[in-house]
Amino acid sequence: MNAPEPAGPLFASVLIANRGEIALRIARTCRELGIRTVMVYSEADRDSPALRLADRRVRIGPAAARRSYLYPPAILEAALGAGAEAVHPGYGFLSEDADFAEMCRAEGLRFIGPPPEVIAALGDKTQARELAAAAGLPVLPGSPGALSSGQAAKDVADGIGYPVIIKAAAGGGGRGMAVVDDPADFARAFAETRASAQAVFGDARVYVEKYVRGARHVEVQVLADLHGNVVSLGERDCSVQRRRQKLIEESPAPGLAPGLTAAIGEAAVSCARAAGYVGAGTFEFLVDGAGRFFFIEANCRIQVEHPVTEMVTGVDLVREQLRVAAGLPLAAGAGAAARGVSIECRVNTEDPGRGFLPTPGLIEEFVPPGGPFTRVDTHGVPGVRVSADYDSLLAKVVVWAPDRDQAISRMDRALEEFRVSGRGVCTTIGFLREVLAHPDFRRAEHDTSLADEMTSGRRRTLQGAARP
Amino acid sequence: MNAPEPAGPLFASVLIANRGEIALRIARTCRELGIRTVMVYSEADRDSPALRLADRRVRIGPAAARRSYLYPPAILEAALGAGAEAVHPGYGFLSEDADFAEMCRAEGLRFIGPPPEVIAALGDKTQARELAAAAGLPVLPGSPGALSSGQAAKDVADGIGYPVIIKAAAGGGGRGMAVVDDPADFARAFAETRASAQAVFGDARVYVEKYVRGARHVEVQVLADLHGNVVSLGERDCSVQRRRQKLIEESPAPGLAPGLTAAIGEAAVSCARAAGYVGAGTFEFLVDGAGRFFFIEANCRIQVEHPVTEMVTGVDLVREQLRVAAGLPLAAGAGAAARGVSIECRVNTEDPGRGFLPTPGLIEEFVPPGGPFTRVDTHGVPGVRVSADYDSLLAKVVVWAPDRDQAISRMDRALEEFRVSGRGVCTTIGFLREVLAHPDFRRAEHDTSLADEMTSGRRRTLQGAARP
Amino acid sequence: MDDVTGAASHALLGELCRRAVELVNAGGAGMRRVRLQSGDAVVELEWPEPAAEAAPAGAHPGPARPPAAPGRTVDPAVPAGPEDAAGAGTAHEVGAPVVGTFYRAPEPGAPPFVAVGDVVEKGQQVGIVEAMKLMNPVEADRAGRVLAVVVPDGTHVEYGQTLLTLDPGEAP
């Protein structure tokens, strides 16, 4: 992968089509690479501290995302007006919108992500399943494609055996899914999931898959360039989720046999190759109690939890995305051996006591943790206003340590140190510390049900166990 | 170095006999290890945010350090009153005071540092020189011991050949030194250095050594336990100094042949073994333009710049200090191979335009940088007051990258992002960025004169070169 | 959640005070009272009753922030008594409905939708912002006389950027 490095910056100017901590994250690497940044913002984000890091700022619309961050004409006009050469979509919003990637291409803008065709193929979960199966990856028993008839779907479910999960083909972010344990509930769940898929994703297609209880969520970070290099940067365990949204991620996946994680990594690379993947991407797997793994989906973007991979590998993933988009090979060292353990905790402005209800408002006190082996990615500052218009992620606290026990202790120290307050604003900090203190998590014997069972009271929560 | 780990914490409670960022730094590791902390503070520090991290706080005296942080009875009474088992002295203040270490021992308190005898031997620079020479380390030509007669000293200097440096035997922190180029100036410089040594260190003894112009300052981080293990954690280059006080440190030392740095590391380990060293310590060397190295002094404490070693090795040095003090062997992995490059910049509240004059005052805006591979150790928060009673170090910005060019770019990004302001408060941020942009620094062709020549106008300063 | 303690309070208060000083400077002689509050933090300043002379030299109620929405009402360039009826005598800004290129006329060479001095009705088209080949009409969101066309024809504009100003007091 060695090649002479170019003399100038990879791009003269990149437009960042996102907001919050990821906009800041991308701007930081751009600045380090000498790339000028254009940040777009909605009315709600006009005072966002992330904008301070931009070389240029363009207001693109009102608070509502569908008229700003999700509105391709506004983003494209901003990019063209500001003379940007490329567009980095971050995560969420338009990051996995094949049409948007296509529009960028049509306007002569480099879209920092895989080609539209790859996004389209992997973005459709049924197509992704088929592609993975054809590449030799284990997939869960399920419908071969989308199902529109309730009866046909129920026949498939009956054939697979319960529990099953009904998923939106166009889904993502943990939404548009329903688990069915009892055949009698299937018809209603099917209709509801279709309706919600239509409402949320504008695409009613759903499919049915075997549901694995007690599974671990393990994903592999892949980098691929235009020169045929495809490497795995190791896996992340993202099993601590509330209602299928990740709260804690770590690398490497704890408690899995080294042979198993190696096999999952190789499967991800095969799948990326088969899909013609380019850039940074994530391939997600379920690992069941018997140590079997199954491909579930691919994410064609930088992930929220990418820092844990950066901390163990030393690779700046956004830098690699930019290199690949500029046509360069992956940097030497990308794919090198990982060191130690990294954990990320998502500090959201939500009330864990009320079903993780968002609690937007003015952040008055904001003192993030610091010190050894502690990284905080945040757009928060004292006086920042958390808007109800967007998601509630306020900060990502990421730590590194030589082993998992030390990493957990370090994370608990960092979270304890984190001071966030504002009238009416709650955060997930206390809950995260309870998870860190939970014996199942400490022993790495948890699965994707841990957080939900802790909040629902089905599992002991050990109130205050993390506090000395 | 493998041994079963103890079940409980290393100590039940440790008193931190320091202030500011290093008190916070030590408290963080203690907390991660389940050790309760007692922090002492002077009247001037009663509002210090560092105190928030302590389990217990004891006010020990007025602002004047000699009646608080430098006053052993107050520290010892606080430790005994609070039931602490050990005392961590940090850097500066009493950290290299053999008498204080001895008093701790007499009171049954574990002093976290080498034994008093080792501190005494290495703390006297003439004794340290002799010890190093006896251990086979190259030392600069100089007087065999302290000199009290001006004529005898001049005879030594004339014998060595000019330039020579006159140094206080009890000196440290870059004070109590004078360079003499012209024999005619010797007598006056000798008398002045003795007077200043008496005033600052209470010890008028001085010695004379050959002065090396155009040298690099390279120091080796050593860890030693009570079980005979002595390891080097690699070197740090600290050649960017203003008036012999470090401003920028990095690891590894750039531009030195690998064989040379390995030889310096081995020399440091030999010297540590010969001295019976225990704990974390630093052995300092000058490296001349011909690639020869000379031992100059040892530091029996954790150093301000220890984070750069932590970033490249992954070893928490404060944790190792605590382990060694508790009688445990060094952790497995201490001494493992380093990865990449780390740089630290010291953000001081000083005015580089007025000879780095301290500018104490109220910090109104304080937004430290964050993001990938960026660590900030600071006791700063918005609203903190920087006191004129102590040194002006406000924050240490530390970055890591796979190579030096990337590390410099990252540091420049981080410093640019750092927002500090307050009426009358200046910082070194702008000057640090000018050093980073200086071609001599970029090419690693600088030496210890760079910063002074930039401020004195003898070297081109490239105003604004760091700004895009 | 934790109490708001030292640091944040200091910062907030410092900010309020800085703002207060700006306002005092902006307000000039004759100002009688300034009050800022943010959460628990309050700053109030008061001066005695004016000695019945020296009318307020244009007591600005605080420098306006940039527009939050395409349409807004601000102090006019033309002087007007602040005691006038609400709305009258203040310029109303018409902002861009989308980021794109502003055109004053329906097509090149055609006469502009409006000129300075024209009186427009609410909802009347006064320009176009083209975004990705889509022609988005710019409509007056209230009636008034066109005071100025702020942005030249063919300029790339942000969302909400002021395109022209109206004097609503001159509405028919």
Added chain:
Amino acid sequence: MDDVTGAASHALLGELCRRAVELVNAGGAGMRRVRLQSGDAVVELEWPEPAAEAAPAGAHPGPARPPAAPGRTVDPAVPAGPEDAAGAGTAHEVGAPVVGTFYRAPEPGAPPFVAVGDVVEKGQQVGIVEAMKLMNPVEADRAGRVLAVVVPDGTHVEYGQTLLTLDPGEAP
């Protein structure tokens, strides 16, 4: 020994006062009222009506920060008219000169240096704080009648911690 909350509110008050001074300077002569509040802390300054003659334009009654030195004067527990002469009727605190163990008597079994109700002179020894075998005398830094001995004999005290209180108005 934890007095961080107290320390924070002291700091806040100090901050409010500093801010108030800045505002007074900014506001200029003729200002009538300044009020700052942050949470529970409030600072208010008021000047007489301008009609009333020569007000002390520069006299800022900024409350002093809590003392950095062992001796200080505060409002007493015993009620006293705030209109009294300065010093009279306010309790004066005598603080520990060093961290260590407080003793009321020169040696075990001996009578205490002072008892409640005693009148002491400035410089008179009122106790001992032992620090590392050193006996540090505690001396009254002003004359007065002993109102209370706040800390029991043999207690470990911090630097500056109040040991006893005096009523300076009762000085001989």
